[in-house]
Amino acid sequence: MANEKFVSQIADIETDFPQWYTDVVIKTKLVDYGPVKGTMVIRPYGYAIWENIQKEMDARFKAAGVENAYFPLLIPMSFMTKEAEHVEGFAPEVAVVTHAGGAKLEEPLVVRPTSETIIGHMMGKWVESWRDLPLRMNQWCNVMRWEKTTRPFLRTSEFLWQEGHSVYATGEEAERETQNMLRLYEEFARNVLCMPVLVGRKTEKEKFAGAVATFGMEAMMHDGKSLQAGTTHYMGQNFAKAFGVQFTGSDGTLKYGYTMSYGVSTRLIGALIMTHGDQRGLILPPPVAPVEVVIVPIAQKKEGVLEACNALAERLKKAGIRVKVDDSDNSPGWKFNEWEMKGVPVRIELGPRDIEGGRMTVFRRDTLEKGDGYSLSDAEEIVAALLGQICKDLYAKADARMKERIVGADTLEGLLGGVNGGNFVRAGWCGERACEDKVKEFAQATARVLDEKNDMPTCVCCGKKAKHTVFFARAY
Amino acid sequence: MANEKFVSQIADIETDFPQWYTDVVIKTKLVDYGPVKGTMVIRPYGYAIWENIQKEMDARFKAAGVENAYFPLLIPMSFMTKEAEHVEGFAPEVAVVTHAGGAKLEEPLVVRPTSETIIGHMMGKWVESWRDLPLRMNQWCNVMRWEKTTRPFLRTSEFLWQEGHSVYATGEEAERETQNMLRLYEEFARNVLCMPVLVGRKTEKEKFAGAVATFGMEAMMHDGKSLQAGTTHYMGQNFAKAFGVQFTGSDGTLKYGYTMSYGVSTRLIGALIMTHGDQRGLILPPPVAPVEVVIVPIAQKKEGVLEACNALAERLKKAGIRVKVDDSDNSPGWKFNEWEMKGVPVRIELGPRDIEGGRMTVFRRDTLEKGDGYSLSDAEEIVAALLGQICKDLYAKADARMKERIVGADTLEGLLGGVNGGNFVRAGWCGERACEDKVKEFAQATARVLDEKNDMPTCVCCGKKAKHTVFFARAY
Numbered sequence: 001m002a003n004e005k006f007v008s009q010i011a012d013i014e015t016d017f018p019q020w021y022t023d024v025v026i027k028t029k030l031v032d033y034g035p036v037k038g039t040m041v042i043r044p045y046g047y048a049i050w051e052n053i054q055k056e057m058d059a060r061f062k063a064a065g066v067e068n069a070y071f072p073l074l075i076p077m078s079f080m081t082k083e084a085e086h087v088e089g090f091a092p093e094v095a096v097v098t099h100a101g102g103a104k105l106e107e108p109l110v111v112r113p114t115s116e117t118i119i120g121h122m123m124g125k126w127v128e129s130w131r132d133l134p135l136r137m138n139q140w141c142n143v144m145r146w147e148k149t150t151r152p153f154l155r156t157s158e159f160l161w162q163e164g165h166s167v168y169a170t171g172e173e174a175e176r177e178t179q180n181m182l183r184l185y186e187e188f189a190r191n192v193l194c195m196p197v198l199v200g201r202k203t204e205k206e207k208f209a210g211a212v213a214t215f216g217m218e219a220m221m222h223d224g225k226s227l228q229a230g231t232t233h234y235m236g237q238n239f240a241k242a243f244g245v246q247f248t249g250s251d252g253t254l255k256y257g258y259t260m261s262y263g264v265s266t267r268l269i270g271a272l273i274m275t276h277g278d279q280r281g282l283i284l285p286p287p288v289a290p291v292e293v294v295i296v297p298i299a300q301k302k303e304g305v306l307e308a309c310n311a312l313a314e315r316l317k318k319a320g321i322r323v324k325v326d327d328s329d330n331s332p333g334w335k336f337n338e339w340e341m342k343g344v345p346v347r348i349e350l351g352p353r354d355i356e357g358g359r360m361t362v363f364r365r366d367t368l369e370k371g372d373g374y375s376l377s378d379a380e381e382i383v384a385a386l387l388g389q390i391c392k393d394l395y396a397k398a399d400a401r402m403k404e405r406i407v408g409a410d411t412l413e414g415l416l417g418g419v420n421g422g423n424f425v426r427a428g429w430c431g432e433r434a435c436e437d438k439v440k441e442f443a444q445a446t447a448r449v450l451d452e453k454n455d456m457p458t459c460v461c462c463g464k465k466a467k468h469t470v471f472f473a474r475a476y
Numbered sequence: 477m478a479n480e481k482f483v484s485q486i487a488d489i490e491t492d493f494p495q496w497y498t499d500v501v502i503k504t505k506l507v508d509y510g511p512v513k514g515t516m517v518i519r520p521y522g523y524a525i526w527e528n529i530q531k532e533m534d535a536r537f538k539a540a541g542v543e544n545a546y547f548p549l550l551i552p553m554s555f556m557t558k559e560a561e562h563v564e565g566f567a568p569e570v571a572v573v574t575h576a577g578g579a580k581l582e583e584p585l586v587v588r589p590t591s592e593t594i595i596g597h598m599m600g601k602w603v604e605s606w607r608d609l610p611l612r613m614n615q616w617c618n619v620m621r622w623e624k625t626t627r628p629f630l631r632t633s634e635f636l637w638q639e640g641h642s643v644y645a646t647g648e649e650a651e652r653e654t655q656n657m658l659r660l661y662e663e664f665a666r667n668v669l670c671m672p673v674l675v676g677r678k679t680e681k682e683k684f685a686g687a688v689a690t691f692g693m694e695a696m697m698h699d700g701k702s703l704q705a706g707t708t709h710y711m712g713q714n715f716a717k718a719f720g721v722q723f724t725g726s727d728g729t730l731k732y733g734y735t736m737s738y739g740v741s742t743r744l745i746g747a748l749i750m751t752h753g754d755q756r757g758l759i760l761p762p763p764v765a766p767v768e769v770v771i772v773p774i775a776q777k778k779e780g781v782l783e784a785c786n787a788l789a790e791r792l793k794k795a796g797i798r799v800k801v802d803d804s805d806n807s808p809g810w811k812f813n814e815w816e817m818k819g820v821p822v823r824i825e826l827g828p829r830d831i832e833g834g835r836m837t838v839f840r841r842d843t844l845e846k847g848d849g850y851s852l853s854d855a856e857e858i859v860a861a862l863l864g865q866i867c868k869d870l871y872a873k874a875d876a877r878m879k880e881r882i883v884g885a886d887t888l889e890g891l892l893g894g895v896n897g898g899n900f901v902r903a904g905w906c907g908e909r910a911c912e913d914k915v916k917e918f919a920q921a922t923a924r925v926l927d928e929k930n931d932m933p934t935c936v937c938c939g940k941k942a943k944h945t946v947f948f949a950r951a952y
Contacts, residue, residue, distance in 0.1 A: 032598065032601070032602075034547070034548040034594070034598075035548075035551075035552055035555070035594065035597055036548060036550050036551075036552060036585060039548040039550065040548070041545070041546070041547050041548065041598055042545060042546040043545055044543035044544065044545050044613065047543075047544050047545045047546055048543070048544070050546075051544065067520035067523075067524070068520065068523050068524070068527065069517070069518060069519055069520050069523045070517070070518040070523055070526075070636060071510070071517050072510040072511075072512060072515040072516070072517065072634055073549075073587075073618055073620070073634055074512050074515065074571070074620075074633075074634070075511075075512075076511055076512060079511070091578075092577065092578050093577055093578075094576070094577075095550070095573045095575070095576035095577075095585075096573060096574065096575040096576065097571045097572060097573050097574075097587065098572065098573075098574045098575065099571070099572040099574065099584075100570070100571035100572065100622040100633075101568065101569055101570075101571075101622030101623075101624070102567075102568050102569075102622075108575075109512060109571075111549075111573065111587075118510070118511065121511055122508065122510075122517055125508070126508075137520065141618070142549055142617070142618065144549070144550075146576040146577030146578075147577075148577070157550075157576075158548055158549055158550070160546060
């Protein structure tokens with residue numbers, strides 16, 4: 001009954017997924033709305049997920065030899081205009097500082113929407129010789145893009161992200177890094193977020209403003225829509241020429257460098273919520289869950305119960321597991337609901353009879369399976385194995401759903417039917433912008449990424465010979 | 477001879493300390509100037525120090541039960557004016573966003589100089605009952621204060637920091653937390669930065685705009701000037717009343733909460749440079765040094781040398797020590813100079829004869845002592861012990877200098893002579909603002925903190941009975 005009450009607070013996941021999402025992120029205290037329209041406050045439970053994402057991602061960057069740095073928030077307006085496509089893409093959504101220190105500024109300053117320009121400027125200052133290359137840096141920071149329609153984590157005027165920027169002596173190296181970072185993101189999505197993704201090249205229409213080529217990873221949300229979860233960009237010499245990133249080669253001649261960049265953001269939190277969640281609320285992948293195991297005492301006022309719960313928590317902590325004992329005054333049923341909604345992967349219930357028998361009851365949030373009689377003395381091994389199994393199962397479930405929901409289409413009507421049914425649609429495309437625009441107009445679907453396997457014979461729109469095979473979908 | 481060349485690139489530390497500082501931070505690539513006046517770029521070597529500071533500080537906050545969160549960068553201008561003293565203190569130095577998304581904003585938005593107002597607003601939304609208290613949060617973020625005179629790390633228009641904000645049901649609890657966090661900072665300064673500090677209450681003139689009381693920690697720089705290295709603030713109900721942070725007490729009545737805040741910033745990097753550095757450049761405290769041990773191969777082209785260096789590095793890494801092998805083409809002498817300037821605490825030199833004899837040569841950056849014949853097989857223990865000893869010695873050296881350079885004064889002339897000689901001056905003060913202003917005018921010295929030991933009988937300025945004993949100093 002208590003359970004019913006909780007469930008009723010969250011909108012139906014099948015019939016009103018947008019409201020389900022809002023209910024879940026607000027009620028679980030991941031996030032709240034900021035006072036300025038379109039801004040969000042990331043609350044401790046949400047920020048702890050971001051910290052885990054950062055920790056895992058940052059370790060991968062460091063292992064790959066990338067170093068962190070920090071570049072200024074404010075960018076001179078004149079920098080934005082140095083790369084023609086870049087300013088066209090970003091100018092409409094920048095926030096501008098016009099006054100500071102009580103006076104009007106001589107030149108307006110843009111709050112960074114992304115940092116290619118200012119980092120390009122500094123690279124131009126730092127790079128002199130081929131010996132200085134490659135230069136590979138990353139920064140964790142806030143960025144701002146003034147958006148009309150916003151949703152917590154998915155699209156807000158300010159968000160947190162990492163942006164990596166590298167400059168190489170040759171285009172081949174920069175292109176290779178663009179691929180390497182895409183693979184790093186894919187591996188991260190799989191192993192840390194337990195989230196399958198499609199990766200591939202973006203169309204000209206969908207690429208980053210100023211890039212030669214953009215590559216993305218796309219994840220399928222519960223409602224069958226796609227979410228762009230990370231991108232990598234090969235810039236060629238566009239930004240190097242705009243900002244004078246030149247070096248003396250080993251042959252003594254002056255050359256421009258080749259740059260690339262890559263980024264993921266707090267949007268990943270939205271992605272994992274909409275990939276794994278169910279009617280009861282969040283289902284957090286263990287590698288990023290702020291609490292991996294919650295221990296709920298049963299009859300907690302009975303002698304020895306809380307002590308046993310705390311002792312178990314200490315043992316799990318020592319084994320490197322993030323654990324919490326809920327010793328609040330609430331009833332066990334209330335606690336079950338609360339922590340299920342908050343998506344804690346594993347719950348252990350421990351009462352006087354369990355303790356006496358050296359046993360514990362274990363509940364899996366993802367499958368809702370509950371079993372008693374687990375050996376208390378083997379808790380570390382049991383929990384570690386279970387967390388690992390949950391990762392695998394979460395991935396497998398999401399992967400099976402995505403594969404089931406990728407359908408082919410030869411016609412616009414088929415494509416429309418596919419996306420209406422909550423699918424990604426795999427279809428041929430002639431490569432013309434007009435056909436891409438037509439698909440958008442007809443089916444409100446966009447080209448998410450090009451498939452490496454290029455086997456569709458004809459364009460889904462014009463029927464001419466296909467140049468690419470594309471994953472089309474509605475997208476967040 | 478090579479050494480001479482290096483040394484000559486850095487201005488004299490005794491006769492031109494400001495230029496010494498600039499030379500060191502730029503030449504060691506800790507930092508560079510950003511394109512907008514007063515901004516800095518924190519380069520990888522500098523940012524790695526900040527990451528180590530963050531890691532150590534964040535672990536302390538988490539152990540104390542403080543949770544991280546993230547609040548928006550942009551604050552409505554109207555928020556700033558809700559606390560009268562606060563707006564007076566910060567309005568002159570804020571940067572203001574007036575346009576965004578291609579249109580003029582209805583209300584200008586302030587780039588946060590500090591977040592009491594916006595966090596107060598959210599606390600007002602979140603706190604309802606005494607059960608919600610205390611609420612203790614921290615954020616790691618960028619802030620902006622438009623300064624006229626700027627210097628990298630010490631004073632820049634944008635800097636990175638942490639700001640902790642708590643709300644309690646009673647003033648006693650909030651005051652206690654203000655003290656606890658001051659002690660946490662003091663312990664951090666001692667054990668992580670190897671830096672002695674004076675802690676105590678600030679005068680009304682020097683307190684945070686909007687606080688009831690501010691407490692600070694002050695460190696003595698190489699030139700005898702003081703640097704404010706961290707502050708904690710007790711706000712009473714000032715911000716709670718301004719932002720409606722009210723809760724229903726256990727007795728059923730509605731009350732205002734009591735808030736406090738605390739912060740340290742990238743300024744700490746400036747502090748440790750100016751505390752420990754010498755004529756050769758940086759001397760980094762091991763707990764925050766990006767590289768704790770550099771291994772320099774001698775005759776590195778000889779068979780087995782690089783292999784032995786790399787094997788040693790692997791062993792030290794496994795022991796949790798941050799280590800780097802410099803296998804570049806530069807000469808050993810060049811490498812010695814480079815890493816001495818960059819302040820790496822320990823250098824190990826390893827050549828064919830050392831390897832054959834199972835020995836290594838060890839150099840201490842802080843004392844410039846070098847010894848050969850250290851057992852290679854005991855490297856982990858030897859290096860770990862040495863790093864610990866360096867911490868202790870760095871602290872002891874700085875502490876002895878600070879204690880030597882705290883002098884007493886009974887008159888303004890005595891105070892002036894004291895600060896002219898590069899000292900902190902301990903003197904009585906009647907508590908009147910006029911006398912504090914007079915000291916500033918006469919000796920260009922400010923009241924850094926009040927001493928808990930209050931034993932000076934008369935005011936250094938007016939000669940009346942002293943109310944406080946104050947540490948006066950010139951300050952950064």
